[in-house]
Amino acid sequence: MNSMEQQFLEAGTLMLAGMVVVFAFLSLLILFITTVLAKLAIKFPDPIAPTTNRSNKNNKKAASGEISPAIVAAISGAVTRYRQQHSQQPSSSQKAKI
Amino acid sequence: MESLNKLWLSTGLANFELGQVIMMLVGCGLLYLAIARNFEPLLLLPMGFGAILTNIPVAGFSEAGGFLSYVYHGGIETGIFPLIIFMGVGAMTDFGALIANPKTLLLGAAAQTGIFATLFGAIALNAIPGIEFTLKDASAIAIIGGADGPTAIFLATKLAPELLGAIAVAAYSYMALVPIIQPPIMRALTTLDERKIEMAQLRPVTKIEKVIFPLGVLMMTIFFLPAATPLVGMFCLGNLMRESGVVDRLSSTAQNELINITTILLGLGVGSKLSAEAFLNVETLGILGLGAVAFSIGTASGVLMAKLMNKVSKVPINPLIGAAGVSAVPMAARVANKVGLEANPHNFLLMHAMGPNVAGVLGSAVAAGILLALVG
Numbered sequence: 001m002n003s004m005e006q007q008f009l010e011a012g013t014l015m016l017a018g019m020v021v022v023f024a025f026l027s028l029l030i031l032f033i034t035t036v037l038a039k040l041a042i043k044f045p046d047p048i049a050p051t052t053n054r055s056n057k058n059n060k061k062a063a064s065g066e067i068s069p070a071i072v073a074a075i076s077g078a079v080t081r082y083r084q085q086h087s088q089q090p091s092s093s094q095k096a097k098i
Numbered sequence: 099m100e101s102l103n104k105l106w107l108s109t110g111l112a113n114f115e116l117g118q119v120i121m122m123l124v125g126c127g128l129l130y131l132a133i134a135r136n137f138e139p140l141l142l143l144p145m146g147f148g149a150i151l152t153n154i155p156v157a158g159f160s161e162a163g164g165f166l167s168y169v170y171h172g173g174i175e176t177g178i179f180p181l182i183i184f185m186g187v188g189a190m191t192d193f194g195a196l197i198a199n200p201k202t203l204l205l206g207a208a209a210q211t212g213i214f215a216t217l218f219g220a221i222a223l224n225a226i227p228g229i230e231f232t233l234k235d236a237s238a239i240a241i242i243g244g245a246d247g248p249t250a251i252f253l254a255t256k257l258a259p260e261l262l263g264a265i266a267v268a269a270y271s272y273m274a275l276v277p278i279i280q281p282p283i284m285r286a287l288t289t290l291d292e293r294k295i296e297m298a299q300l301r302p303v304t305k306i307e308k309v310i311f312p313l314g315v316l317m318m319t320i321f322f323l324p325a326a327t328p329l330v331g332m333f334c335l336g337n338l339m340r341e342s343g344v345v346d347r348l349s350s351t352a353q354n355e356l357i358n359i360t361t362i363l364l365g366l367g368v369g370s371k372l373s374a375e376a377f378l379n380v381e382t383l384g385i386l387g388l389g390a391v392a393f394s395i396g397t398a399s400g401v402l403m404a405k406l407m408n409k410v411s412k413v414p415i416n417p418l419i420g421a422a423g424v425s426a427v428p429m430a431a432r433v434a435n436k437v438g439l440e441a442n443p444h445n446f447l448l449m450h451a452m453g454p455n456v457a458g459v460l461g462s463a464v465a466a467g468i469l470l471a472l473v474g
Contacts, residue, residue, distance in 0.1 A: 004221065007236075008218065008221055008222075011218050011233065014214065014217060014233075015215065015217060015218070017468065018210070018214045019210070019211065019214055021468050022210050022464050023204070023207045025318065025323060025464050026203040026206060026207040026457065026460070026461060027203070027207075028318060028322070029203055029314075029315065029318065030200045030204070033196075033200040033307075033311070034200055036310070036314065037311065037314070038307075040304075040306050040307060040310060041304045041306065044304065044306045045304055046302075046304045046305055
């Protein structure tokens with residue numbers, strides 16, 4: 001019985017030490033992510049995916065202040081289609097989401 | 099007549115012992131769970147078959163010089179197979195969700211309470227006649243609460259190789275039972291309003307963060323817990339191969355062919371430890387019981403920690419994701435998502451739960467390292 005008490009004591013010490021180390025280790029990891037990794041992310045952001053030649057042509061005009069009529073047409077077309085779809089079948093689209 | 103007698107003595111029927119028949123039935127039970135119930139089939143199928151092979155009389159699969167004895171001594175006793183599997187798991191793991199929300203590491207830490215609390219349970223079982231667990235045995239059993247198969251096998255071979263069969267069966271069975279064990283605990287510890295909580299969208303994570311992360315984890319393990327470096331090191335190697343993007347072939351091999359080959363051999367090797375004398379005793383029942391307790395405590399601690407974090411944090415945290423802190427990737431995260439969807443059909447918690455889920459893998463590897471350092 002005495003040895004069992006001894007074992008319980010050892011298990012208790014192990015639990016205390018174990019939980020403290022696990023929390024300390026993973027908290028340090030949080031610190032590492034929020035400091036080192038976050039700084040690296042700001043300093044070395046992912047390169048923006050290169051755009052195709054076609055869109056580059058459109059972007060040239062956009063850069064000079066104008067929006068290409070092709071883009072305006074595409075966006076307004078998409079918006080109109082979206083509105084039409086949602087005004088016709090609101091319930092079915094909601095069901096699909098669920 | 100003599101040759102006929104000799105022939106009869108060389109048959110399985112003449113040599114069967116009751117224990118072998120029972121263990122073959124246990125093997126068939128594992129095959130049933132794998133094939134008919136889809137319980138962790140990747141491991142339970144070879145494990146069940148290994149149990150049948152090792153109990154064939156006369157064939158001597160697990161005796162010195164037998165096929166399974168080579169598999170066990172070469173791959174499991176040395177710790178090679180669990181480590182290769184850990185590398186494959188690293189190559190499959192995306193730490194993006196964890197890096198985007200690093201606080202979830204605390205959930206992975208809290209869920210390890212299951213491991214350490216089970217130590218007491220294992221010691222308490224010594225009061226039952228027929229059970230005699232040392233602290234090493236108790237530590238090997240307790241790691242079942244980490245819900246991480248390779249970690250459990252690695253630690254069991256180091257601390258209590260004679261209990262490996264029962265520990266591996268318990269670990270993989272409970273991992274398969276995650277969708278049954280966890281939801282009642284999660285519902286009992288949370289209110290409907292808490293389960294409905296929607297979490298803010300995660301920020302995008304850059305490539306450099308994902309590349310540096312495994313190196314940072316390895317450095318910290320080297321500095322603070324070198325006993326955990328076999329597990330964490332292989333895990334980080336796999337992850338670095340994945341995220342660096344320069345060794346796609348190696349990453350693909352680690353997460354496909356290599357892990358598959360190793361899983362077959364690991365399953366067979368663990369199955370070879372399912373012999374009657376090692377498995378058919380009261381201790382196995384104790385291990386199976388303790389495994390369930392460890393798992394439940396781990397789940398509960400994760401949920402309670404998430405509740406606490408939700409109370410003190412400015413950003414809302416759904417307590418359900420805490421349950422994913424017990425590794426069992428990705429099943430535990432899927433369960434959190436499913437229970438969340440039951441309360442709020444527009445609440446998709448899967449990506450949020452992946453953070454604590456992979457944190458749990460790291461947490462259980464760290465816990466295994468602590469047990470190895472202090473008990474091993």
